[in-house]
Amino acid sequence: MEDFEQKWLDTENLLRERFGKLPDMEGILFLIGVNELGRLPRKKFSKEQKQDLMHIAVCTLLSQHGFYEFTGRDAEGWPHFAELEPVPVRGIMEQERMLKECVIHYFG
Numbered sequence: 001m002e003d004f005e006q007k008w009l010d011t012e013n014l015l016r017e018r019f020g021k022l023p024d025m026e027g028i029l030f031l032i033g034v035n036e037l038g039r040l041p042r043k044k045f046s047k048e049q050k051q052d053l054m055h056i057a058v059c060t061l062l063s064q065h066g067f068y069e070f071t072g073r074d075a076e077g078w079p080h081f082a083e084l085e086p087v088p089v090r091g092i093m094e095q096e097r098m099l100k101e102c103v104i105h106y107f108g
Contacts, residue, residue: 067087
């Protein structure tokens with residue numbers, strides 16, 4: 001088994017143990033976004049806030065490769081990022097692999 005595949009399986013097992021089930025990639029991004037926000041909401045997140053949380057997660061993950069940089073938090077505590085360089089356009093499989101590698105590193 002390829003080293004990447006084993007590391008991904010290990011990460012999936014960690015998430016399954018921690019949350020009682022394995023979240024899909026959207027769920028993983030949501031969890032990372034909430035973690036980066038650093039607090040839970042007083043009420044449920046709106047649909048727009050959930051999208052913002054997933055965007056925060058993607059920026060956090062892609063900052064590992066120098067595509068984004070954390071610039072600070074707004075008055076409500078939400079993290080913001082600046083794009084340092086555009087993410088190269090890749091096929092869906094390459095994009096998924098890059099995100100998975102970043103998730104492995106994030107939880108590693």
